[in-house]
Amino acid sequence: MKLDHPAHAAPADAAARKAIAPVICYPVEGLPRPDLAPYLAAREGWTLVSEALVPAREARCFSVPAGHFFRILSVEGPQVGDLNLWAASDLRERFYSGKTRALHGTHLSTGDRMWSSFPTLRPMATITDDTLDWYGFDAFGGSVHDVIGTRCDPYTHNLLSDGGQYHHCCHSNLTRALADHTGLSLAEAEPHVHDVLNVFMCTGFTRDAGQYFMKASPVRPGDHLEFFAEIDLIGGLSACPGGDCSSEHSSDMAACHPLLVQVFRPVAPPAGWVMPAVNGYDGSHGR
Numbered sequence: 106m107k108l109d110h111p112a113h114a115a116p117a118d119a120a121a122r123k124a125i126a127p128v129i130c131y132p133v134e135g136l137p138r139p140d141l142a143p144y145l146a147a148r149e150g151w152t153l154v155s156e157a158l159v160p161a162r163e164a165r166c167f168s169v170p171a172g173h174f175f176r177i178l179s180v181e182g183p184q185v186g187d188l189n190l191w192a193a194s195d196l197r198e199r200f201y202s203g204k205t206r207a208l209h210g211t212h213l214s215t216g217d218r219m220w221s222s223f224p225t226l227r228p229m230a231t232i233t234d235d236t237l238d239w240y241g242f243d244a245f246g247g248s249v250h251d252v253i254g255t256r257c258d259p260y261t262h263n264l265l266s267d268g269g270q271y272h273h274c275c276h277s278n279l280t281r282a283l284a285d286h287t288g289l290s291l292a293e294a295e296p297h298v299h300d301v302l303n304v305f306m307c308t309g310f311t312r313d314a315g316q317y318f319m320k321a322s323p324v325r326p327g328d329h330l331e332f333f334a335e336i337d338l339i340g341g342l343s344a345c346p347g348g349d350c351s352s353e354h355s356s357d358m359a360a361c362h363p364l365l366v367q368v369f370r371p372v373a374p375p376a377g378w379v380m381p382a383v384n385g386y387d388g389s390h391g392r
């Protein structure tokens with residue numbers, strides 16, 4: 106938050122400094138955009154191989170082999186989901202929300218990738234369909250599927266609620282789900298939970314103060330976000346206790362609904378597709 110009354114006077118050339126045009130940090134021309142046509146063609150004749158229903162205010166983990174697709178679907182009513190991804194072979198390789206934001210912007214849609222952490226930094230999944238792509242940005246600067254929020258968690262809730270204890274924040278839901286899926290203890294699983302892709306959530310920053318805001322998600326039953334697994338994945342999805350995020354998190358007050366995950370096996374992988382190699386940096390850091 107910036108001060109209402111700054112402690113330092115503006116310099117004489119303040120207007121000129123503020124008038125400098127921004128430069129895009131990571132121009133998209135520098136990032137190879139996936140050719141979506143082979144991905145979309147590979148969906149023809151695919152087979153539904155598994156489903157997981159994520160109950161309201163709970164999370165579930167699911168496995169997606171490399172070369173398969175998965176969909177997150179709205180069912181019953183408007184609901185947002187907090188998505189974590191891990192490499193099935195090594196939980197230390199996990200979705201890197203901050204770098205994905207730097208590469209693709211604050212909100213993801215079709216053609217964007219979910220990138221993994223250092224030192225692998227490679228695409229874990231490619232978004233191949235988004236039924237909310239019509240939303241774009243609204244008049245408040247809001248949009249859907251953000252990589253700016255973190256995940257609702259019991260620690261922040263405790264800070265902001267004078268010691269409150271709430272156990273169905275997405276962070277705790279994902280911790281329990283990962284423990285159940287892997288056999289790890291809760292204490293072992295918790296450090297693997299990470300910043301999420303906020304599926305279906307509608308968010309932005311206020312224009313005047315830059316505060317993170319949320320508003321009722323435009324998602325309706327039947328909407329989906331679809332991904333192609335570039336590597337063997339474990340996904341974790343929490344049906345956030347915020348419901349459609351029109352009011353509050355971290356309580357059982359909001360109306361909540363389940364989310365459905367479907368995994369599909371294509372007849373053949375997309376033409377020309379190869380599993381992304383780990384990042385090419387040599388790791389020497391100059392020594």
Ligand SMILES: [Zn+2]
Binds near residue numbers: 187276345
């Ligand atoms: Zn949440």
